[in-house]
Amino acid sequence: MNAKEIVVISGKGGSGKTSLSASFAYLEAKNAIIADCDVDAANMHILLGADFEKQEDFMSGEVAVISEDLCTNCGDCYNVCRFDAITKMDDFHKVDPIACEGCWYCSRVCGHGAIEMLTQKAGDVFVSNIKNNGKMVHAKLGFAAENSGKLVSQVKMKAKELAQNLQKEFIVVDGSPGIGCPVISSLSGAMVAVLVTEATVSGLHDLKRVQQLVKTFHIRSCCIINKADLNTERANEIEEFCKKENIEVIAKLPYDITFTKAMSEAKPIVEFDEKSEVSNLIKESWEKIKELARK
Numbered sequence: 001m002n003a004k005e006i007v008v009i010s011g012k013g014g015s016g017k018t019s020l021s022a023s024f025a026y027l028e029a030k031n032a033i034i035a036d037c038d039v040d041a042a043n044m045h046i047l048l049g050a051d052f053e054k055q056e057d058f059m060s061g062e063v064a065v066i067s068e069d070l071c072t073n074c075g076d077c078y079n080v081c082r083f084d085a086i087t088k089m090d091d092f093h094k095v096d097p098i099a100c101e102g103c104w105y106c107s108r109v110c111g112h113g114a115i116e117m118l119t120q121k122a123g124d125v126f127v128s129n130i131k132n133n134g135k136m137v138h139a140k141l142g143f144a145a146e147n148s149g150k151l152v153s154q155v156k157m158k159a160k161e162l163a164q165n166l167q168k169e170f171i172v173v174d175g176s177p178g179i180g181c182p183v184i185s186s187l188s189g190a191m192v193a194v195l196v197t198e199a200t201v202s203g204l205h206d207l208k209r210v211q212q213l214v215k216t217f218h219i220r221s222c223c224i225i226n227k228a229d230l231n232t233e234r235a236n237e238i239e240e241f242c243k244k245e246n247i248e249v250i251a252k253l254p255y256d257i258t259f260t261k262a263m264s265e266a267k268p269i270v271e272f273d274e275k276s277e278v279s280n281l282i283k284e285s286w287e288k289i290k291e292l293a294r295k
């Protein structure tokens with residue numbers, strides 16, 4: 001049995017996506033593998049009490065390294081590097097690994113075989129035990145490291161492998177915000193996309209962009225409008241848009257200080273105050289999402 005992937009995304013940050021993902025993860029921990037694919041700002045592991053049980057290196061991209069012994073200081077590499085990654089020193093040249101884009105140009109022009117291109121470690125992938133006897137896969141991208149789309153795909157592959165081995169029904173994915181490469185990676189292979197937005201002009205604007213992306217993948221989607229009572233006019237506009245696009249609005253969450261309080265206690269909302277109105281709405285939403293994934 002292949003696990004059904006449910007991806008929680010939003011067109012913008014700050015819409016409550018991770019708070020909701022963490023609550024879904026907490027509710028379904030026993031029957032799902034959780035994947036934090038918001039690798040540029042991963043923090044769901046904090047809410048879920050991850051124990052960092054296993055670690056693997058994420059290798060990605062190449063960087064030029066100059067051998068001090070072989071370099072004759074001719075300057076040819078310095079002259080061709082378009083990224084100003086090479087510095088002249090007294091006796092040899094040196095590469096700044098952060099500025100280096102790994103284009104290989106310097107290595108090709110060096111007539112002395114002094115430049116080696118090395119694959120570098122760009123981050124870490126972790127498998128952790130979490131609250132409610134669950135397991136999650138999460139990652140940390142290194143400083144100034146790129147290729148977060150590739151890292152997302154590694155996190156998802158690991159989550160799929162675990163779901164298969166442990167016979168879990170779902171993979172709950174906290175996707176990246178926006179519409180770039182990491183989000184595209186988050187969505188690939190998904191069964192349901194949960195679009196989280198808030199009742200603002202930018203919320204609607206970004207929802208439209210992200211829905212365009214979801215459509216190209218032919219993924220079933222539903223929508224949660226967060227802080228819907230703060231601007232009912234915008235919330236209505238979002239509902240109209242969803243109706244036109246055939247997206248079910250599964251919840252309109254009111255503004256609730258519980259979101260912030262739960263965050264400050266490092267807990268998912270449904271753990272922090274399981275009987276609050278917002279927790280009940282989140283639980284109902286999760287049941288609807290599972291139903292959609294099982295169709």
Ligand code: SF4
Pocket residue numbers: 066070071072073074075076077078092093109110111112113114115
């Ligand atoms: S091209 Fe090669 S030999 Fe010349 S400065 Fe660069 S590394 Fe040194």
Ligand code: SF4
Pocket residue numbers: 063064080081082083084085086095099100101102103104105106107
């Ligand atoms: S690999 Fe490209 S970016 Fe890196 S130092 Fe060489 S020329 Fe510059």
